[in-house]
Amino acid sequence: MAAEEEEEVEWVVESIAGFLRGPDWSIPILDFVEQKCEVFDDEEESKLTYTEIHQEYKELVEKLLENYLKEIGINEDQFQEACTSPLAKTHTSQAILQPVLAAEDFTIFKAMMVQKNIEMQLQAIRIIQERNGVLPDCLTDGSDVVSDLEQEEMKILREVLRKSKEEYDQEEERKRKKQLSEAKTEEPTVHNSEATKLSNSQGGGEHFAYPPSEIQES
DSSP states (O other), X not given: OHHHHHHHHXXXXXXXXXXXXXXXXXXXXXXXXXXXXXXXXXXSSOOHHHHHHHHHHHHHHHHHHHHHHHHHTOOHHHHHHHHTSGGGGSHHHHHHHHHHHHHHXXXXXXXXXXXXXXXXXXXXXXXHHHHHSSOOGGGTSSOOOOOHHHHHHHHHHHHHHHHHHHHHHHHHHHHHHHHHHHHHHHHHHHHHHHHHHHHHHHHHHHHHHHHHHHHHHO
């Protein structure tokens, strides 16, 4: 029985890990984090806004997980058992489960949001440098003050980065569908080509069958 339970837990962990790697989970979670992370900083004091955003995140996670678990037939007890099993405590599993754990642990959530905010700021800074050839003054003269213009520019660039990602994903999906469509249309073409060759071959045989009979008649 212990072996059967262990296999069941392993199956649940693998199923959940597969879902957390897939687009049905990763896209809405990433969109939420990218849209909300800009207000998070690494100061020790937590603002009321952080708590409100964390509650929104928790509701999103619960909704996504509830829909998936219901669809695949995993109950809450099985889910909790899987999350506390040794399989879920490996380094790889912990990395995959981090967004889930963040829904219940504010410390993990805040660290995740601060990290994403820093990543997006660095992306924006690289784009500014590539476009202008120089970094903003606040990043080169040791000052911590960012001008209103620079703040607005970085905010716009962050939004552009998010939109660019969405457009890239849409373009990749369009290419994938086009390839599938072309693959389907090529199959009938091949069959038609073979049928044409066969027809021509038969027609050619009949053509060469007539001259002997005409010679015999004459």
